[in-house]
Amino acid sequence: MESYEAKQRLNKALTHVVLIIMSFIMLVPFAWMILTALKTNQESISVNPFYILPHNGWHWENFGTVWLSYNFITLYKNTLLMIFWRVVCACLTATMAGYAFGRLKFPGKNALFSLVLIQMMVPAQIFIIPQYLMVSSMGMLNSMFGLVFPGMVTAFGTYLLKTGYEGLPKDLEEAAMIDGCNIGQRFTRIMMPLTRSSMVSLGIFTAVFAFKDLMWPMIVCTNAQTTTLSAGLAKMQGQYGSEYPTMMAAATLAVLPMVIIYVIFQKQFVEGIATSGGKL
C-alpha cells in the first residue's frame, strides 16, 4: 500500500516537473522580449549566454522612447475598437445564421450551408482582393469599418453556433411556441441565451484572431491614425529595424492589451477552447 502511494507521489512529482519545464519553455520568449527591452542595443546583440539579464542597468527609457515616437494611445484605441466591433458583428451574424441553419426549415438550407462550409475550406487570402476592392469603392479605406469589414461575418462562427443550436432540446422552443412566442421572441428570449457559452467561445476566438491580424490592417490602413498595433509594429520595423531593445519594448507594449484581456477572461478562454475544440 505504502509503495503504491509512493509511486503515485513520484508520478505526480514527475508530472509537475515536466509541466514546470514546459511552462518555462513557453515563457522564455516572453521573458526574453521583456529583458531585451530593458537592455542597451549592444547588450541585446551580444551572443554571450550570461547576458540574459541587463548588465548596464535596466533601461526603462526604451519604453518611453517607443511610446513617444509612436502614438500608442491611438494604436491601442484602434485595436480595441476593431476587436470590439469584430466580436459584436461576428456574434450577431453568426448567432442569427446559426439559428436559421440549426433550427429553421427552409428550401435550399443544405445548399446554403454548404456555401458557408466552402468558405471555411478556402484560404482567407483568396478574399483579400475582392474585399479590398469593395472597401475601396465604398471609400472606407483608413476607417474603422474598413478594419472590421472582413470579420463581420464568420463561417466558423456560423458553424459553431449552428452546432450549439442543434444541441438544444426541441421541447424548449415548442413550449415557447405554445406560450405564444413568435419566431423572433423564441430566438431572442429562449434560444439565444442558451448558446451563451458558444457565443463566448466565438467572441474569444474572434478577439484573438482580430488582435493577431496583420495582413488586412496593413492593406487597408495606410496612415498612422487608423492603423492597429500589429500593423503599427510592422511599420516600426523599418524605423527601428536594428534597434532590438526599442523593437522589443514596442512588442511588450503591444501584447499588454491581450495579456489584460486574458487575465480577465481566463476562465472563458479555457472553456472556449474546451467547447469548440479549437486552438488559439
Added chain:
Amino acid sequence: MERLRLLLLSEREKLKGYSTGKKLSYIAEYYWLHLLLVMGMLFFTVYFVYHAFFTIRENWFYITFVNSMQDAGEGSALQQGYIDYSGYDLSQKNVLFNSACYFDATRQGGTNNAYYQSFIATIEAGALDAAVMEKDNFIKVAESGRFQDLSAGEAAERFAFCRDRFVYCLPYDETYSETEIPVGIDLSDTALVTEYGLYEDGCVLGVSAYSRHPEAVVLFLSYLGID
C-alpha cells in the same frame, strides 16, 4: 402596416396610466432590442454618410519600398519632398509612401509572410503604382509578370527617357515573351541610396502591372533627377 398601427395604439393605451419612469422602464424592458436596432441603424447611416462625403478615396500616387533600411513611409522626408515637388493637392487625393514591407523572393520560403501577401494584394487590386526593391529580389518578383513591360504599349513611350537604366528579366509566361523584357528602372545612383540610405547595394523601381497613375511614376523619377 395595419398590424403595426394597432400595436402602437394598444401600447399607447397601455402606457396612459403609467408615470414617466414606469413608461421608460416598460419601453426598456419590452423594446430594448428594437431600440438597439434603430440606434445601430442610425449610427451606421451617419457613419456611412460621413465617410461618403468626407473621405478621400483616390490616390495621386502609391509607392512601396520593399526591405528599405530607413523609414520612407508616411511623414518621411522623401514623401514630403515628393509632395512639394509634384504640387499635388492632398485635399483631393492621397500620396502614399509605404516602407513597411519585408520579403525576399530570392529565398525559398522568403515570401511566406503577410508583407508579401499584402504587397501582392495591393498590386492585384490596382492600388499600387510602383515598387522599389533590391535588384535580385525585384527580378524574382518581376518574373511573375507583376510589373509592366516597359517596352510595350504606352509604357514604351512614357519611359523611353530612361531606357539606359532598364533592368531586364525573363518572364515565367513563355507565351508572353521568350526573350528578356525591360521591367524595371535602376535607381542605384539616385538620392534613394546616396541621400536617404534606403538601400545599401542599389535598388530598382518597377511600375505596377495595373498602375492607374503611371504619369505619377514619371514625376517620381523626375523628382529623383531622372528626366
